[in-house]
Amino acid sequence: MAIKPLDLTIFNRLINHGPTTLISAQVGAxxxxxxxxxxxxxxxxxxxxxxxxxxxxxxxxxxxxQSGYFVVQVPTRRQVRTVLRLGSTSKNYQPAKVDEINxxxxxxxxxxxxxxxxxGWLLCKVIPEPHNQNTYDLFIGEVLAAFADDxxxxxxxxxxxxxxxxxxxxxxxTDGQFxxxxxQETIVLSEEELKGxxxx
Amino acid sequence: MAIKPLDLTIFNRLINHGPTTLISAQVGAxxxxxxxxxxxxxxxxxxxxxxxxxxxxxxxxxxxxQSGYFVVQVPTRRQVRTVLRLGSTSKNYQPAKVDEINxxxxxxxxxxxxxxxxxGWLLCKVIPEPHNQNTYDLFIGEVLAAFADDxxxxxxxxxxxxxxxxxxxxxxxTDGQFxxxxxQETIVLSEEELKGxxxx
Numbered sequence: 269m270a271i272k273p274l275d276l277t278i279f280n281r282l283i284n285h286g287p288t289t290l291i292s293a294q295v296g297a298x299x300x301x302x303x304x305x306x307x308x309x310x311x312x313x314x315x316x317x318x319x320x321x322x323x324x325x326x327x328x329x330x331x332x333x334q335s336g337y338f339v340v341q342v343p344t345r346r347q348v349r350t351v352l353r354l355g356s357t358s359k360n361y362q363p364a365k366v367d368e369i370n371x372x373x374x375x376x377x378x379x380x381x382x383x384x385x386x387x388g389w390l391l392c393k394v395i396p397e398p399h400n401q402n403t404y405d406l407f408i409g410e411v412l413a414a415f416a417d418d419x420x421x422x423x424x425x426x427x428x429x430x431x432x433x434x435x436x437x438x439x440x441x442t443d444g445q446f447x448x449x450x451x452q453e454t455i456v457l458s459e460e461e462l463k464g465x466x467x468x
Numbered sequence: 469m470a471i472k473p474l475d476l477t478i479f480n481r482l483i484n485h486g487p488t489t490l491i492s493a494q495v496g497a498x499x500x501x502x503x504x505x506x507x508x509x510x511x512x513x514x515x516x517x518x519x520x521x522x523x524x525x526x527x528x529x530x531x532x533x534q535s536g537y538f539v540v541q542v543p544t545r546r547q548v549r550t551v552l553r554l555g556s557t558s559k560n561y562q563p564a565k566v567d568e569i570n571x572x573x574x575x576x577x578x579x580x581x582x583x584x585x586x587x588g589w590l591l592c593k594v595i596p597e598p599h600n601q602n603t604y605d606l607f608i609g610e611v612l613a614a615f616a617d618d619x620x621x622x623x624x625x626x627x628x629x630x631x632x633x634x635x636x637x638x639x640x641x642t643d644g645q646f647x648x649x650x651x652q653e654t655i656v657l658s659e660e661e662l663k664g665x666x667x668x
Contacts, residue, residue: 278642284505285639285647286486305484308508310521310604317604319519321510352655357662400600404510404517408604428647439485439639439649442478444657447485447628449639450650455552457644462557 269419276316278424279414280309282342282388285449287437288351291320292381293331293338299381301366302328303355305440307340316411318390323405327359336394337379338409341386344420346434348446374413387435388416428452469619476516478624479614480509482542482588485649487637488551491520492581493531493538499581501566502528503555505640507540516611518590523605527559536594537579538609541586546634548646574613587635588616628652
């Protein structure tokens, strides 16, 4: 496997299918990671952007507000227990919460702690929107850089059909219940279908 | 099958796993439906809310801005060709775009056109946020009511493990490529794991 940069014009493909994500941030030596199901593509143009809902009670939020940066990463099925733990515990009460998490850093991004062994990473800068942040816990991030592990995401596409299923993304529901992607298919519409109505 | 109201305190479960959605709206007799991958839970409290990215070029956006209402619904696999068509065509150029779509209406919600045969429906009212709408194409909706088809969603949970796979949600990627949920599992963490670190 090799971790490769992803063209920002297709950054959304890392999260377009709605996977559960991990959000990390740091201030100095203080790092944290939270689980987040509520992160979503916002835009490509003029800059790539995404949204993330980050509660005021999350320790990670303080780090994001202080540093102005955060990372949205897509964990894989083999990390599912870790994801549930990161989403079930808080560094507010467990200072050692992420002591066993391995991080790596991309060149030029020393303030973006990247959780190791994920499938993909989106390195973001907060676009300050105090009303959204204070009223809705809604953060908008400009995506500065993106990376993906080519064992599961290559040539701009997920390899769910052929890769080890332990590398698949997870889709959290509630009460510890996770769903995993299985089948995929590519649909090509006929000219008739694209006319919008077969009665026309 | 029976369509049943869903408790709004768990409305997010219809979309927590990141399915591709259909967004519909109407003004008088003018109805439309668009496909949307970029819709996401925003909050439960004090009111249930979600976000949706709706481009200024979408015909549906005009209907939403005029009526103040929209519906986010979760289509099923058997509707995949329809979803791709609804996302590949515009009523701006095809006035008959939704003539063959069947709609139903919930009691008390005559301005919320519900696309038939979906798995679930979230009936929303726009919370006006002109800056978000104009700058980011980002709409915030308060969820007024929710319904689900108990053949695929019952007792507050999806029945992906046991229901006909044609009823599963779809997760769009790009270029006609759809993923479908397959396996699911429920994880229960040990006390040791919840301590945050096994070294502690």
